[in-house]
Amino acid sequence: xxxxxxxxxxxxxxxxxxxxxxxxxxxxxxxxxxxxxxxxxxxxxxxxxxxxxxxxxxxxxxxxxxxxxxxxxxxxxxxxxxxxxxxxxxxxxxxxxxxxxxxxxxxxxxxxxxxxxxxxxxxxxxxxxxxxxxxxxxxxxxxxxxxxxxxxxxxxxxxxxxxxxxxxxxxxxxxxxxxxxxxxxxxxxxxxxxxxxxxxxxxxxxxxxxxxxxxxxxxxxxxxxxxxxxxxxxxxxxxxxxxxxxxxxxxxxxxxxxxxxxxxxxxxxxxxxxxxxxxxxxxxxxxxxxxxxxxxxxxxxxxxxxxxxxxxxxxxxxxxxxxxx
Amino acid sequence: xxxxxxxxxxxxxxxxxxxxxxxxxxxxxxxxxxxxxxxxxxxxxxxxxxxxxxxxxxxxxxxxxxxxxxxxxxxxxxxxxxxxxxxxxxxxxxxxxxxxxxxxxxxxxxxxxxxxxxxxxxxxxxxxxxxxxxxxxxxxxxxxxxxxxxxxxxxxxxxxxxxxxxxxxxxxxxxxxxxxxxxxxxxxxxxxxxxxxxxxxxxxxxxxxxxxxxxxxxxxxxxxxxxxxxxxxxxxxxxxxxxxxxxxxxxxxxxxxxxxxxxxxxxxxxxxxxxxxxxxxxxxxxxxxxxxxxxxxxxxxxxxxxxxxxxxxxxxxxxxxxxxxxxx
Amino acid sequence: xxxxxxxxxxxxxxxxxxxxxxxxxxxxxxxxxxxxxxxxxxxxxxxxxxxxxxxxxxxxxxxxxxxxxxxxxxxxxxxxxxxxxxxxxxxxxxxxxxxxxxxxxxxxxxxxxxxxxxxxxxxxxxxxxxxxxxxxxxxxxxxxxxxxxxxxxxxxxxxxxxxxxxxxxxxxxxxxxxxxxxxxxxxxxxxxxxxxxxxxxxxxxxxxxxxxxxxxxxxxxxxxxxxxxxxxxxxxxxxxxxxxxxxxxxxxxxxxxxxxxxxxxxxxxxxxxxxxxxxxxxxxxxxxxxxxxxxxxxxxxxxxxxxxxxxxxxxxxxxxxx
Numbered sequence: 001x002x003x004x005x006x007x008x009x010x011x012x013x014x015x016x017x018x019x020x021x022x023x024x025x026x027x028x029x030x031x032x033x034x035x036x037x038x039x040x041x042x043x044x045x046x047x048x049x050x051x052x053x054x055x056x057x058x059x060x061x062x063x064x065x066x067x068x069x070x071x072x073x074x075x076x077x078x079x080x081x082x083x084x085x086x087x088x089x090x091x092x093x094x095x096x097x098x099x100x101x102x103x104x105x106x107x108x109x110x111x112x113x114x115x116x117x118x119x120x121x122x123x124x125x126x127x128x129x130x131x132x133x134x135x136x137x138x139x140x141x142x143x144x145x146x147x148x149x150x151x152x153x154x155x156x157x158x159x160x161x162x163x164x165x166x167x168x169x170x171x172x173x174x175x176x177x178x179x180x181x182x183x184x185x186x187x188x189x190x191x192x193x194x195x196x197x198x199x200x201x202x203x204x205x206x207x208x209x210x211x212x213x214x215x216x217x218x219x220x221x222x223x224x225x226x227x228x229x230x231x232x233x234x235x236x237x238x239x240x241x242x243x244x245x246x247x248x249x250x251x252x253x254x255x256x257x258x259x260x261x262x263x264x265x266x267x268x269x270x271x272x273x274x275x276x277x278x279x280x281x282x283x284x285x286x287x288x289x290x291x292x293x294x295x296x297x298x299x300x301x302x303x304x305x306x307x308x309x310x311x312x313x314x315x316x317x318x319x320x321x322x323x324x325x
Numbered sequence: 326x327x328x329x330x331x332x333x334x335x336x337x338x339x340x341x342x343x344x345x346x347x348x349x350x351x352x353x354x355x356x357x358x359x360x361x362x363x364x365x366x367x368x369x370x371x372x373x374x375x376x377x378x379x380x381x382x383x384x385x386x387x388x389x390x391x392x393x394x395x396x397x398x399x400x401x402x403x404x405x406x407x408x409x410x411x412x413x414x415x416x417x418x419x420x421x422x423x424x425x426x427x428x429x430x431x432x433x434x435x436x437x438x439x440x441x442x443x444x445x446x447x448x449x450x451x452x453x454x455x456x457x458x459x460x461x462x463x464x465x466x467x468x469x470x471x472x473x474x475x476x477x478x479x480x481x482x483x484x485x486x487x488x489x490x491x492x493x494x495x496x497x498x499x500x501x502x503x504x505x506x507x508x509x510x511x512x513x514x515x516x517x518x519x520x521x522x523x524x525x526x527x528x529x530x531x532x533x534x535x536x537x538x539x540x541x542x543x544x545x546x547x548x549x550x551x552x553x554x555x556x557x558x559x560x561x562x563x564x565x566x567x568x569x570x571x572x573x574x575x576x577x578x579x580x581x582x583x584x585x586x587x588x589x590x591x592x593x594x595x596x597x598x599x600x601x602x603x604x605x606x607x608x609x610x611x612x613x614x615x616x617x618x619x620x621x622x623x624x625x626x627x628x629x630x631x632x633x634x635x636x637x638x639x640x641x642x643x644x645x646x647x648x649x650x651x652x653x
Numbered sequence: 654x655x656x657x658x659x660x661x662x663x664x665x666x667x668x669x670x671x672x673x674x675x676x677x678x679x680x681x682x683x684x685x686x687x688x689x690x691x692x693x694x695x696x697x698x699x700x701x702x703x704x705x706x707x708x709x710x711x712x713x714x715x716x717x718x719x720x721x722x723x724x725x726x727x728x729x730x731x732x733x734x735x736x737x738x739x740x741x742x743x744x745x746x747x748x749x750x751x752x753x754x755x756x757x758x759x760x761x762x763x764x765x766x767x768x769x770x771x772x773x774x775x776x777x778x779x780x781x782x783x784x785x786x787x788x789x790x791x792x793x794x795x796x797x798x799x800x801x802x803x804x805x806x807x808x809x810x811x812x813x814x815x816x817x818x819x820x821x822x823x824x825x826x827x828x829x830x831x832x833x834x835x836x837x838x839x840x841x842x843x844x845x846x847x848x849x850x851x852x853x854x855x856x857x858x859x860x861x862x863x864x865x866x867x868x869x870x871x872x873x874x875x876x877x878x879x880x881x882x883x884x885x886x887x888x889x890x891x892x893x894x895x896x897x898x899x900x901x902x903x904x905x906x907x908x909x910x911x912x913x914x915x916x917x918x919x920x921x922x923x924x925x926x927x928x929x930x931x932x933x934x935x936x937x938x939x940x941x942x943x944x945x946x947x948x949x950x951x952x953x954x955x956x957x958x959x960x961x962x963x964x965x966x967x968x969x970x971x972x973x974x975x
Contacts, residue, residue, distance in 0.1 A: 022759075022800055023757060024757075148336065148339075148340070151336070151340050151633075152340050154636075155341070155344055155628075155629040155632040155633050155636075156344060156347070156625070156629060157588075157591045157609075157625055157628035159594045159609075160591075160594065160606075160613070160621070160624055160628060161348075161351075161625060164351070164609075164613045164625070167613070167616075168351065215752045215753075216748075216752045217753050217763075219708070219713050219745075220745070220747065220753055220766075220813070220816065221770065222713055223712075223743075223744065224740055224741075224744070224766060224767035224771065225736065225737050225740035225741075225767075226770045227770075234766075238755070238757035238758070239755070257482045260482060261484070261595055264484055264595065265594060265598055265610055280482075280484060281484070283488075284484070284488050284599075287488055287496065288492070288496050291492060294485075294488055294492075298482075298485045298488070301482065302480055302481050302485060305481075306477065306480035306481075308480075309479055309480050310476060
């Protein structure tokens with residue numbers, strides 16, 4: 001206890017300079033001890049790496065996502081060989097019909113899915129946090145408007161509206177016969193997800209902020225003259241990032257399956273863009289004749305979403321507010 | 326209580342009104358010409374012009390919307406090509422199906438209800454059962470199995486489950502007929518046989534969510550003071566769980582269930598597409614593909630009505646159980 | 654400002670909260686003054702409107718009626734912009750050292766907050782000022798990157814005090830600053846506050862339900878009951894010659910080894926009436942041992958007797974009638 005105690009203070013102050021352990025750091029330590037979290041995180045990192053390195057993988061693999069191998073299909077357009085044409089050359093076999101390589105299309109499909117889902121999750125989380133935070137802190141008519149907007153958003157049938165809106169928007173911006181660029185489809189998809197996906201985050205943040213706004217540290221900041229921006233961004237939101245992070249981690253897989261679902265019912269991403277959902281949708285026609293075609297995209301999608309959900313659960317446990325403080 | 330009811334009902338009507346305005350605006354105001362979107366190819370210009378006339382697309386947008394609303398409330402006269410008089414909840418005329426939209430709805434709604442209601446009963450029972458088993462023995466193998474099941478259920482997309490079920494039970498084992506809809510009144514057995522796969526895949530997906538939700542709720546309730554008090558009073562475990570904990574934990578589940586059922590009734594698009602069942606969701610997809618505007622409007626509105634009604638019902642249930650809600 | 658001019662002047666201060674079933678009269682007509690460097694203690698039972706008063710004084714709440722003048726300026730209706738230049742001069746210390754510190758900020762960030770919000774850059778920089786403040790309140794400056802949950806209750810309260818002092822205020826309102834602390838730590842924190850008050854020449858409004866704390870700390874004492882001040886005066890007058898029966902009851906409830914029992918104990922019976930529906934006339938009459946008919950009819954004004962500094966709101970004050 002070398003000189004750490006000052007006269008007049010009886011509170012024990014541990015000696016030496018220690019680095020403060022923030023609540024986030026504690027959660028991180030809990031997360032690192034969780035085996036499920038580690039495994040699922042490793043799987044996710046692998047997926048992300050694959051998605052990022054898609055062009056490199058293409059170069060190493062030697063086959064592009066649009067290359068066709070008609071010679072390896074039989075007279076009915078079915079791939080030759082076992083399990084949908086799996087071979088050392090084509091890891092996951094070939095698509096019936098066009099004869100494209102499934103593996104490299106999955107790699108690129110992963111890239112598209114990640115891009116769409118992550119961007120949409122970031123946007124919807126931002127919208128949700130902003131609206132929920134404002135509604136929770138200010139209350140009154142703004143709160144009423146936001147909760148009514150939430151009700152309205154939930155009342156709109158997402159799939160049907162997305163289904164109807166996508167071609168309508170394409171028609172609005174491009175003519176009847178114009179070529180619609182793939183980036184437009186991706187943009188519309190992200191916008192639709194963001195517009196429909198913010199409600200749960202908003203609700204969560206609103207609840208948290210309502211619980212926090214009467215706390216005295218908020219009053220202390222107000223007594224110092226802090227404005228709305230400081231109160232929300234510096235005081236309140238740092239205390240809600242745990243639920244925000246968790247809802248973000250659940251939003252990403254939700255949008256991955258959402259993208260697949262939309263492609264599945266025929267909107268979403270159009271042909272040149274590789275997509276999980278469309279592959280699965282196309283594969284269902286070959287359920288009997290070429291089950292391997294269903295298995296590879298379906299299995300990859302399930303593995304991806306499963307890893308996300310496991311990680312989200314682990315994250316929630318690690319950030320559990322009841323174990324905090 | 327009455328004031329609360331009135332406020333809620335008013336909010337619901339306002340929401341529905343806005344949904345209808347939004348949908349109307351989206352499909353009538355946004356594109357340059359919805360009619361050319363309705364038949365993308367091989368439409369002769371005269372037919373297009375006639376359709377434009379009959380849809381009233383030459384009128385100002387506000388008049389069009391007013392007419393549409395009037396049709397819903399009081400019915401209206403459509404042109405001769407549209408079957409003439411269209412009675413009270415008139416949602417317009419579908420050129421694609423060549424019948425009044427309400428007739429199409431009357432045909433497809435029973436299918437969706439037949440899919441959703443039994444599936445909902447299934448997922449509630451399964452979800453609550455699983456959640457209870459895992460919450461009562463947290464950390465046990467039962468718990469782990471239930472968590473594993475629910476995580477899988479939450480991770481596998483509906484169409485993948487459906488595809489696998491189809492592959493195994495219909496195409497490989499041939500235990501079940503190819504999914505199809507037979508009215509319950511015609512032949513209950515065939516009704517069930519044609520829908521059982523849809524029920525199972527929906528139940529698998531949703532029960533997973535409910536198991537997680539109910540487990541978390543029950544664990545939280547069991548750690549609360551009043552349960553400890555009940556235990557300290559010497560009540561048996563069965564009574565503690567049955568009388569106190571379950572009742573407290575089930576309320577949020579009921580809320581979510583109400584909303585989910587409402588949303589599902591609004592269109593089990595994926596399920597119906599996977600199994601080729603002619604329900605509301607399928608009708609919506611077909612309408613969008615064919616550019617059948619009145620039908621798109623109708624499906625969106627009906628879906629919104631289901632969600633809003635479910636919301637209202639849950640609110641009322643809550644208010645009946647918990648008087649504090651009425652005050653807030 | 655001249656020496657005689659009060660730093661804080663409160664006139665007819667009221668705060669009513671609309672609640673279901675009526676109007677909650679939390680604060681119902683307060684008059685008092687605090688001069689620069691002076692310490693005023695506000696005592697009363699829980700629910701008498703002390704905390705509301707604290708929040709009104711630093712304008713966390715807007716008063717329903719009355720005036721608050723700070724340094725000669727009326728701040729009772731001032732908006733955020735108008736209050737901005739005054740905020741650094743008046744600060745508040747809260748009761749709960751757990752709720753009053755943002756769990757996501759380090760002690761250093763918490764103490765620096767008022768400086769940053771008011772865009773004040775101390776001559777040696779914010780970091781140096783934070784370390785100086787931490788030393789001032791008896792914290793190890795090396796602990797500035799620790800989080801609240803790593804401190805004890807007393808240390809947290811020191812962080813809260815350092816934050817209140819960061820901008821160099823002239824007035825500090827302390828709302829039950831020690832009542833959430835362990836008894837052993839309470840004395841240390843009270844002594845710290847007293848030292849700081851003297852060293853920095855702060856004007857202090859100390860709010861507490863504990864008359865012992867207030868008596869130890871304050872030059873002047875105001876006793877509150879149901880949203881009103883029933884007695885106000887210099888500490889020695891209030892403690893030695895309490896005139897209001899409520900003050901006497903409070904004083905006799907304080908355990909004090911040094912006090913010779915002169916008048917015997919005054920015990921309070923019954924509950925504090927609801928501020929939703931305060932009694933007619935004198936609010937204390939329902940629990941007053943010497944209440945008479947007049948007390949139910951006429952509300953006693955807070956008036957000085959025998960020309961002293963002590964003012965009492967009672968029709969039959971102890972000094973006069975007994």
